Amino acid sequence: MICYKCGQDAGWNDKCPVCGADLSLFKRAIRISNSYYNDGLQKAQVRNLSGAIISLRQSLKFYKYNIQARNLLGLIYYEMGEMVDALSEWVISANYQPDDNLAKKYIDQIHNNRNQLETINQTIKKYNQALTYCKQDSKDLAVIQLRKVLSLNPKLVKGHQLLALLYLEEGHLDKAKKALRDAGKIDTDNTTTLRYLKEVNRRLKEKGTERKKKNDDLISYQSGNETIIMPKRFRESSMWANILYIIIGLVVGVAVTCFLVVPGIKSQSKTDAKKQLLSANDTISTNGQTISGLNDQIEKLKKELEDEKKKNDGVSDQISTYEALLNAYVYYTTNDVIKAGEALENINTSYLSDSAKQTYDTLNGSIADSYKEALYSQAYSSYSSGDYQSAIPTFQKLVGMDEAYRDGSVAYYLAQSFRKSGDLASAKPYYQYVVDNYAGTEKARTSKNYLAQEQQ
Structure with a gap:
């Protein structure tokens, strides 16, 4: 067991032998x-993946280093088709324990x-x-997607659930039930799946009851290879009654x-003639309205296309x-600090989930100092060899990150x-910065001399 206070191996003692911290709690x-x-683990073995996720999250709340x-x-996120969440957990795990x-x-x-x-x-x-x-x-398009x-x-459980919900909304109960069974094969005790399945079964039961009521007034029997269906209540009429009904x-x-x-x-003949005359007049008016309506639809579709493109x-x-x-983490594991830092600079954290932001902060904190040092060594090497054009962009990047560095x-x-x-004009602001903030140093005296030369 690693001591939470000093980070040293404390075995399983109640007190850390190095710093004396109380480890009982x-x-x-x-x-x-x-x-x-x-x-x-037990829930995962019986494919109760939702329950397993709840237990494992609780486990990590008590001890986030439980690798x-x-x-x-x-692995459970991966099995449920949640690839991004799975990668986030594995990246955090690999950062906490890089070896084995x-x-x-x-x-x-x-x-x-x-x-x-x-x-x-x-x-x-x-x-x-x-x-x-x-x-x-647009439910039909959603089903196709x-x-x-x-x-x-x-294995995307939420995909099966959403498809089942659409089928349920459209009244395709058998298809909805099949989609929910597919979701249940992946995650047996998912609450959402079971709730949707209960609603499907309720509607199927109601549908079966209605069909039974419709058939209550009919009886059927088999005659040879044919099935005879007839009303339950049948009364045979007399011959005179039939003749009277005909008359x-x-x-x-x-x-x-x-x-x-x-x-x-x-009356219909007169009405048809009037309708034909009115129809001819309406056609002229309708065509004008149709053209205007089509133009409005074209504009609406253009706007929808622009919105979809933005999304x-x-x-x-x-x-x-x-x-x-992911690339930043891979570069970090191969000790390529510069590429890892450049990859992190290109990340817009507003697109990251909470767990992914935690991974980003951990990586950034781990390589920040090393990244600056690597950039400084690269720039100073170019400066020392006289390649000032290569040194300038790297020094500018460092100044943007930390102007007071070194x-x-x-x-x-x-x-x-x-x-x-x-x-020399571009150099002047940086000489002035050194003179203002590091007075009494050799760098400040040299900078002051160059500023004086520029004024002359």
């Missing part, structure tokens, strides 16, 4: 974390498989597009023809940000590089 927190991890719990949480950690193996497997990375990107884009279609009430998503990533029907038919049908035909650009920027974070040496050598390359 710390040990208790670790034991509780391990208990939650064991509970999460086994964090790696298992990443399975998380690095998982990250390398995904990073080395460019097809899988492309599949992840396409899945995110299409799922977000399906959500947009749902908000626009979700089918494409699930063909790329069949009444004939009388009613003649009366309807004389008093209703013939006058109606005459797609936002999703693309988010994916690029996560790729940059007690003003960065600003001083940037001024020297400008002066030696023949640009």
Whole structure:
């Protein structure tokens, strides 16, 4: 066990043998974390993935350095199709324990498989597009997009759930039930899946009851190879009654023809002539309105296309940000500090989730000083060899990061590089900065002399 105070190995003693810190509560927190991890492991083994996620998150709340719990949480996210969340957990795990950690193996497997990375990107884009279609009430298009998503990533539980919800909304109960069963095969005790399944079963039961009520007044029996269906209540009429019904029907038919049908035909002829005249006038007016309506639809569609393009650009920027974070971590693990720092500079943290921001802050804090030192060594090497044009951009980057770095040496050598390359005007502000902030030093005296020469 590592002491939380001094960071030294304290074994399993109640007090740290190095700094004397009380470790009893710390040990208790670790034991509780391990208990939650064991509970999460048992749930994962029976595919209760949602329950396992809850237990593992609790485990990490008590002890965030529980590497086994964090790696298992990443595996569960991966199994549920949540690739980005899985990568975030593995990156944090690998940062906490760089050596002998399975998380690095998982990250390398995904990073080395460019097809899988492309599949992840396409899945995110299409799922977000399906959500947009749902908000626009374009349910048919949303269903098509979700089918494409699930063909790329069949384990995406929330994709199955959303597809089932759309089927449920459209009344396709059998399809909704199949989608929910597919989600249940991945995560057996997912609360959302079970709630949707309960609603589907309720509607199927109601539908079956209605069908049964419709059939209550009918009876059927088998006659040879044919099924005979007839009413339950049937009363056979006498011959005289049938003759009477026929006569009444004939009388009613003649009366309807004389008093209703013939006058109606005459009236209809006059009405048709008037309608044709009105229709000709309406057609002219309608065509003008149709053209105007089509123009309005064209403008509306153009606006929708522009909105969709902006949304797609936002999703693309988010994916690029996560790729940059992943590349920064890979460069960090290979000790390429400069490339890791450059990758972190290109990250827009507004696109990152909370866990990804934590990873970004951890990486940035780990390489900030090393990155500055590497840039300084690179720039000073170019300056010493007389390659001032190469030194100037790197010194400028360092000044932008920390103008006081190395007690003003960065600003001083940037001024020297400008002066030696023949640009004394650009050097002047940096000489003045050294004179104002580091009075009494050799750099300040030299800077003051160059400023005096420029004034002469």
